[in-house]
Amino acid sequence: KNEVEQSPQNLTAQEGEFITINCSYSVGISALHWLQQHPGGGIVSLFMLSSGKKKHGRLIATINIQEKHSSLHITASHPRDSAVYICAVRADSGGSNYKLTFGKGTLLTVNP
Amino acid sequence: NAGVTQTPKFQVLKTGQSMTLQCAQDMNHNSMYWYRQDPGMGLRLIYYSASEGTTDKGEVPNGYNVSRLNKREFSLRLESAAPSQTSVYFCASSEQGGRTEAFFGQGTRLTVV
Secondary structure: OOOEEEEOOEEEEEOOOOEEEEEEEOOOEEEEEEEEEOOOOOEEEEEEEOOEEEEEOOEEEEEEOOOOEEEEEEOOOOHHHOEEEEEEEEEOOOOOOOOEEEOOOEEEEEEO | OOOEEEEOOEEEEOOOOOEEEEEEEOOOOOEEEEEEEOOOOOOEEEEEEOOOOOOEEOOOOOOEEEEEOOOOEEEEEEOOOOHHHOEEEEEEEEOOHHHOOEEEOOOEEEEEO
8 A cells, every 4th residue: 555645546627626635644754745736747845734724825735644635726726727746745754854745636627 | 945856857767777856945954754655565764864965865765876965955865776765855944854844856757667
């Protein structure tokens, strides 16, 4: 079982819809990252969080450490939000752990 | 700032050929990483360098070698390319491991025929 599970794998929405992408993980963590990858493109960091909630423009990321769960929300979605969204965690196994473990990604398509 | 710069962007190799993927960051980051991305799989760590002068194996190091040339540069070498190494490779850096934001290069699409 992958340590990081994302759902859904694929998501199609109409422009303007509110979107939620979920990430569940099975280990204790010290940080969780949300990344965005456009088709054929590079990877961009959206958020890094270890507790609570962060907001940047139309994007909101939340994390519940006790439930080992994070969500990425997109409000008023737009076709330019179409991308793969990737969740990654840094396991809390001591200061020597520099590694991230990645989910397989959620492919979001927003239709006009 | 350029961020993380990877070269080349595309490469086709014949089985058995060697090549080096170059990566440089201008953010004075301590940690640098090489990942590969394959269809249906998450990013997988090949090698990482927690700080200048150190390198460590990740999940899938076989067939690869790395060099942390200085704080800025971290190269990935394929000594004898195999079709199983056909993938998209990403270099990344962060100030302090997974505790800080990660910055990625644009990727190298490598095909081994």
